[in-house]
Amino acid sequence: MRYLFTCLLIVLAAGASAETYRWTDTSGNTVISDTPPQGKAKGLSRLGGKGEPDDKLSFAMKRAVESFPVVLYTSADCPGECKAARDLLNSRGIPFTEKVMQKPEDFEELKQLIGDVFVPSLKVGSQRFRGFEAGAYNNLLDLASYPKSAPPGSKPAVGASK
The missing domain is CATH 3.40.30.10 (Glutaredoxin)
Known part of the structure; x- marks a missing residue:
């Protein structure tokens, strides 16, 4: 049981620090993913592990x-x-x-x-x-x-x- 709990904590910690990307695909859909887009994408922004933009500008300002x-x-x-x-x-x-x-x-x-x-x-x-x-x-x-x-x-x- 302790082993399972430790594994779960490791997985959650890795997920919390993973980089996230947000972009608009060619169909106009907003996509949020842990992998960057392939091909053309509009409005690509990188998000930190907590879903916050990595700079201080708001989405509207960007x-x-x-x-x-x-x-x-x-x-x-x-x-x-x-x-x-x-x-x-x-x-x-x-x-x-x-x-x-x-x-x-x-x-x-x-x-x-x-x-x-x-x-x-x-x-x-x-x-x-x-x-x-x-x-x-x-x-x-x-x-x-x-x-x-x-x-x-x-x-x-x-x-x-x-």
């Missing part, structure tokens, strides 16, 4: 980030409005890329995006906004299903890129 990535265009000579735009994104806990306009190709990219060179500018998925207006930024983020506030204890989610 989905918004994948579908509607956020890019903030700034420059060194835009301290006030660019900081306000960055602060708004951080207050909502939005993972975003900050592109600091420095090179001619950076300016050309921004000109193609909004029609001229103006910072700050925000791109959420394929939507964009020229300048900073908190209401407009919040509207774009709400439409993309980003959360309205950062989770407790979260840290700013930005690293400037060139």
Whole structure:
């Protein structure tokens, strides 16, 4: 009896620490398994032994980030409005890329995006906004299903890129 109980504990312990995967198959069905998918799968995420995602982003946030990535265009000579735009994104806990306009190709990219060179500018998925207006930024983020506030204890989610 003791042997059987010990074996059961070992099996349960191994199952609790096993890695779990969640994805959507080609038919649109959500699959949760202890083996990764073979072939094409949408929305693959790895779950820990307790069924928790291995990073701190919620499922809704991950989905918004994948579908509607956020890019903030700034420059060194835009301290006030660019900081306000960055602060708004951080207050909502939005993972975003900050592109600091420095090179001619950076300016050309921004000109193609909004029609001229103006910072700050925000791109959420394929939507964009020229300048900073908190209401407009919040509207774009709400439409993309980003959360309205950062989770407790979260840290700013930005690293400037060139």
